[in-house]
Amino acid sequence: MSYQITHLDALESESIHIIREAVAESERPVLLFSGGKDSALLLRLAVKAFHPARLPFPVMHVDTGHNFPEVLAFRDRTVARLGVDLIVASVQDAIDEGRVVEETGADASRNRLQIEPLLRAIEANRFDAVFGGARRDEEKARAKERVFSFRDEFGQ
Amino acid sequence: MHQMELVRLATTGSVDDGKSTLIGRILYDTKQVFQDQLEAIEDASRRRGSDYVDLALLTDGLRAEREQGITIDVAYRYFATPKRKFILADTPGHVQYTRNMVTGASTADIALVLVDARKGVLEQTKRHAFISSLLRVPHLVLCVNKMDLVDYSQKVYDEIMDEFRSFAARLDIADLRFVPVSALEGDNVVEGSEAMPWYHGSTLLETMETIHVASDRNLIDARFPVQYIIRPHTMEHQDYRGYAGRIASGVLRPGDEVMILPSGFSSTIASIDTFEGSVDEAPAGLSVSITLEDDIDVSRGDMICRPNNRPQVGQDIDAIVTWMSETVRLRPGAKYGIKHTTRSARALIRDLQYRFDIETLHRVDDATDLGLNEIGRVTMRTTAPLFFDEYRKNRETGSFILIDEGTNRTVGAGIIGGLAL
Incomplete structure (x- = not known):
């Protein structure tokens, strides 16, 4: 047998290594899971990292309120199957409570509005490590995102 | 695919x-x-x-x-x-x-x-x-x-x-x-x-x-730094105790006789598990979970190796450090957190032997400290033994980072030359 590792095995092993390391070094980690493709992949890697044990931390969805019902159904089915806790931080609640203001105009989006409920939920649950999935080629600056990114008390 | x-x-x-x-x-x-x-x-x-x-x-x-x-x-x-x-x-x-x-x-x-x-x-x-x-x-x-x-x-x-x-x-x-x-x-x-x-x-x-x-990969020296202990506590896997980690170098197989550092206990690999199932052998680079035949105490930071091929063990280490902090400088006498494989300890910089002038590549023997982007050779003492190889033989077990204990920032990256005299 050859000792060659394929590119997918190499990348997966590196990801699992990073996930295990972050969990070993933190007290209260959480993984961001929306049911979308990037976070579904991230969750799959995390499940592999701790197999055959259950995922040793909850997942969190920062819910913009703009979802396809099928994606939400997939989200709920997935967390039920894995037996993990799901925390939902709602952008709609943040708007209703006046913590953020809905954008207007043709380019209005709730993407930026996710920041407030995210940071609020991190603080309320005292999470000290957050896993997020993104693609390097999504945008030029993403190519330079660090694997471990230390944040201050303002989440920056 | x-x-x-x-x-x-x-x-x-x-x-x-x-x-x-x-x-x-x-x-x-x-x-x-x-x-x-x-x-x-x-x-x-x-x-x-x-x-x-x-x-x-x-x-x-x-x-x-x-x-x-x-x-x-x-x-x-x-x-x-x-x-x-x-x-x-x-x-x-x-x-x-x-x-x-x-x-x-x-x-x-x-x-x-x-x-x-x-x-x-x-x-x-x-x-x-x-x-x-x-x-x-x-x-x-x-x-x-x-x-x-x-x-x-x-x-x-x-x-x-x-x-x-x-x-x-x-x-x-x-x-x-x-x-x-x-x-x-x-x-x-x-x-x-x-x-x-x-x-x-x-x-x-x-x-x-x-x-x-x-x-280019080191497939000779089996080194498995234990990263995480997997204990499912589920009905299906009640007795499972897996040592998770990424194989730093070498190849591991079920049946291999292994030694655990620092305890020195010996055992045999019972299985090498992945999400997809157990494997017959696993080379450097793969993340796996290992079970042992014997019920012995193994923790994060321990090193699994072969009894006849062990890493060096020591607390006095000779290394080349690249300094990465904008705010603090490396000085002899300073103490830092050190992370080497999955092992954490504290390190005292005993001596800065020289700094490289990275424009001329000459050694500056009278260097007193290292600032941002400077590279120098140091000797240090760690609070716990490290299980390491020379960086030239093993990039995984021959490297470490230094951490500022106040801010948790990584302030230096080091490669190990060997035991310091």
């Missing part, structure tokens, strides 16, 4: 060397650029009054960086050819980015160093080569770029080769190659060059696709 080998590249060079254009050219000629990306840079090039499409715009993230206020760092770009999958760590070449260069080079299989054919071998070129050699990047390719601006002259190319070779003789470079290219015109990057019929070697891409990297 077609399975390919993953190869990591590190590239360094200043803006003027044409590095962004070279990377853009590789992406463009290997058909990694989408139609809308291409239209965007065609548009931008026209607006700027360029006569040609500026491929550098494909990777030029500087504007994005300024807008988002993030620091210039290592950029990772992924691309593939039918032969290999590449991850390119792209780092700026100026001296103030030495720490970024070290980060990029630390995991690279191949270093691409760029020179401008009009300028030849500069201080900067030497610094890049020195860092590649220090970090033991196994292959170095010197890309002599902008050959179109020296009339594709073989004489210019030969002179640069000679000069670089005589400099490189002082370094520890296992495999050195040269390619004359014009990133702007596309000569010898992906396609061959009609303008340089005197060059009979491979194009840059062929070189990247064919350099034999599989043997």
Whole structure:
């Protein structure tokens, strides 16, 4: 047998290594899971990292309120199957409570509005490590995102 | 799915060397650029009054960086050819980015160093080569770029080769190659060059696709730093106790007799498990979970190895450190957190033996401290024994980071020379 590792095995092993390391070094980690493709992949890697044990931390969805019902159904089915806790931080609640203001105009989006409920939920649950999935080629600056990114008390 | 080998590249060079254009050219000629990306840079090039499409715009993230206020760092770009999958760590070449260069080079299989054919071998070129050699990047390719601006002259190319070779003789470079290219015109990057019929070697891409990297991994010395203990506490797996980690080097198989450090207890590997099932053998680089025949105490930070092939064990360590902190300086007598494989301890810097002048590569013997981007040789004492190999034999178990205990920031990256006397 050859000792060659394929590119997918190499990348997966590196990801699992990073996930295990972050969990070993933190007290209260959480993984961001929306049911979308990037976070579904991230969750799959995390499940592999701790197999055959259950995922040793909850997942969190920062819910913009703009979802396809099928994606939400997939989200709920997935967390039920894995037996993990799901925390939902709602952008709609943040708007209703006046913590953020809905954008207007043709380019209005709730993407930026996710920041407030995210940071609020991190603080309320005292999470000290957050896993997020993104693609390097999504945008030029993403190519330079660090694997471990230390944040201050303002989440920056 | 077609399975390919993953190869990591590190590239360094200043803006003027044409590095962004070279990377853009590789992406463009290997058909990694989408139609809308291409239209965007065609548009931008026209607006700027360029006569040609500026491929550098494909990777030029500087504007994005300024807008988002993030620091210039290592950029990772992924691309593939039918032969290999590449991850390119792209780092700026100026001296103030030495720490970024070290980060990029630390995991690279191949270093691409760029020179401008009009300028030849500069201080900067030497610094890049020195860092590649220090970090033991196994292959170095010197890309002599902008050959179109020296009339594709073989004489210019030969002179640069000679000069670089005589400099490189002082370094520890296992495999050195040269390619004359014009990133702007596309000569010898992906396609061959009609303008340089005197060059009979491979194009840059062929070189990247064919350099034999599989043997660069250490498959001899079995080292498994224990990262995490997996205990499911479920009805189905009540008695399961797996030692999770990534095999740092060597190959492990069920039935192998192993020794656990620091306890010195021996056992036998019962199984090597992954999510997909148990495997008959697992080579360096794979993340797995190991179960042992015997019920012995094993914790995170322990090292599993073979009884007849053990790492060195010690608390007095000789190392070369690259300093990465803007705010604090490394000084003899200072204490830091140290993270080595999965093991954490504290380290006291006993002595700074010398600092490298990274412009001249001379040793500065009377150095009293190390500042940002400076590289020096230290001896240190750790609060707990480390299980290590010399970096030249093992990049995984031969490297560590130093951590500022007040802020938890990584302030230094080190490679181990051996036990300190």
